[in-house]
Amino acid sequence: xxxxxxxxxxALVTGGTRGIGRAVxxxxxxxxxxxxxCSRKAEELGERIKEWEARGFRVTGSVCDLxxxxxxxxxxxxxxxxxxxxxxxxxNNVGTNIRKPTVEFSAEDYSFLMATNLESAYHLxxxxxxxxxxSGSGSIIFISSVAGVVxxxxxxxxxxxxxxxxxxxxxxxxxxxxxxxxxxxxxPWYITTSLTEKLLENKGxxxxxxxxxxxxxxxxxxxISSLVAFLCMPGSTYITGQTISVDGGMTVNGLY
Ligand code: NDP
Numbered sequence: 476x477x478x479x480x481x482x483x484x485x486a487l488v489t490g491g492t493r494g495i496g497r498a499v500x501x502x503x504x505x506x507x508x509x510x511x512x513c514s515r516k517a518e519e520l521g522e523r524i525k526e527w528e529a530r531g532f533r534v535t536g537s538v539c540d541l542x543x544x545x546x547x548x549x550x551x552x553x554x555x556x557x558x559x560x561x562x563x564x565x566x567n568n569v570g571t572n573i574r575k576p577t578v579e580f581s582a583e584d585y586s587f588l589m590a591t592n593l594e595s596a597y598h599l600x601x602x603x604x605x606x607x608x609x610s611g612s613g614s615i616i617f618i619s620s621v622a623g624v625v626x627x628x629x630x631x632x633x634x635x636x637x638x639x640x641x642x643x644x645x646x647x648x649x650x651x652x653x654x655x656x657x658x659x660x661x662x663p664w665y666i667t668t669s670l671t672e673k674l675l676e677n678k679g680x681x682x683x684x685x686x687x688x689x690x691x692x693x694x695x696x697x698x699i700s701s702l703v704a705f706l707c708m709p710g711s712t713y714i715t716g717q718t719i720s721v722d723g724g725m726t727v728n729g730l731y
Contacts, residue, residue, distance in 0.1 A: 478710050482507035485610070486564035486707070487554050487603070489541055489595075491534075492519045494668030495618055496568040498696035502704045504532035508564065511554050513537045541569050542590040544598065551602045562606035564707045567596035567640075568618040571670065572633045585632055592636035597643060600658075604651070613656035614707045617644055618699070621664045621722050637662070641718045648716030657715035659706045664722035665693040689724030689731065 486503050490496035491512030504510050504527065514520050517538045527534040537553050539546040554562060570592040573584050596617060607613030622629040623637025640660060647658040665671055665684050675681045675693065685691055699721055705711055720726045 479708060480506050481564075481704070481707060484508040484563040484707065485558040485561060486510045486566065487550075487562060487599075488512045488564075488566040488568060489599070490514055490569035491536065492516065492523050494670060495663070495666060495696045495699050496566075497523070498700035499566050499568060499618075499703050500527070500534055501532065502697070502700035503564065503566075503707070504534055506704055508707075509533045509558070511535050511537070511557055513539050513541065513550055515540050541595040541599070542587065547595060547598050548602060551599070551606075554603075555606055558606070560606060561610045562603055562613065563610045564614050564616070565599065565603050565607060566616045566618070566703060567599060569595060570618065570620075570633075570636070572630055574630045574633075577631045580630075580632055588632045588636055592633065593639050596640060600643075600647060604654075604656070607651075607656045608654040611655060612712070613651075613654070615644075615647060615656065615658040616703050616706050617641075617658070617660040618703075619644075619660040619662045619718060621662050621720050621726050624662050624718065624720055625726050644718060645716045652715065657706075657712070659714060659716070660718040661699060661702055661706070662718050662720045662722070662726075663694060663699050664688065664720070664725045666696055666699060667693055668696060687725055687728060688722070689728055692723065694721065694723060 486508045488500050491500040492514040500510050500512050520536045524536055537550050539550050617640045619640045620637040622634040623641045644658050644660040
């Protein structure tokens with residue numbers, strides 16, 4: 476049973492109040508992990524934590540905006556305090572998107588997406604490194620996107636941040652293997668969350684997405700969190716540096 480559980484493992488999951496992050500918090504906590512999460516909205520975070528307590532999950536949270544460097548540093552100090560200077564699992568989930576044709580992006584759009592999607596994950600890895608190393612066996616998981624694997628109409632800046640995350644995964648896997656820290660990236664295609672609900676309400680758009688997807692549907696957050704959990708478990712200790720697409724077959728669909 477130890478191979479398929481996370482008893483007492485400590486985890487930081489960024490952006491855990493909604494969507495994929497929420498599913499990851501719940502999946503890890505249900506497997507026995509002790510989880511810390513964060514989001515920008517105090518009220519929603521408080522509500523989630525109450526729900527999780529009622530379900531017997533051990534989850535705490537901090538209100539912070541991860542696009543700000545000093546707030547990332549404060550978050551990691553809180554995590555170090557809570558978990559006694561050790562961290563087994565870091566899930567870099569926070570990310571967002573602005574969809575525009577390339578020529579319409581402003582300098583502010585660029586800085587905002589780079590800070591939120593890429594710099595935040597990169598810097599959290601840097602400052603979490605001592606804690607992950609102290610755990611004796613650390614696992615970093617990035618929530619990337621198939622937009623960083625193939626070219627899709629999601630906006631170029633978003634795609635660039637996700638492509639960079641997939642490369643960061645490879646470099647950290649090599650550089651930090653000596654510290655027994657693994658790094659892997661999970662790349663979803665369309666998943667029903669607050670980020671995509673408006674888009675998918677447009678049935679023409681959803682049809683276009685589904686028509687490219689061999690399994691013929693979009694995905695659910697629980698279909699991402701299951702892989703994230705596996706990548707933290709003793710059963711995956713030889714997997715590192717990989718970007719795994721969870722996409723209903725979209726990225727292997729040439730023309731079928
Ligand atoms: P949601 O927008 O539904 O949820 C995002 C979560 O992150 C919320 O809890 C949000 O809370 C939090 N968050 C957002 N920005 C910040 C910030 N600056 N600081 C702290 N917390 C923040 O997104 P999804 O669950 O859909 O996406 C999660 C990840 O999955 C992203 O990296 C996304 O790119 C990726 N992904 C999603 C896909 C999809 O189809 N849904 C497909 C491919 C990849 P709050 O707003 O209160 O801060």
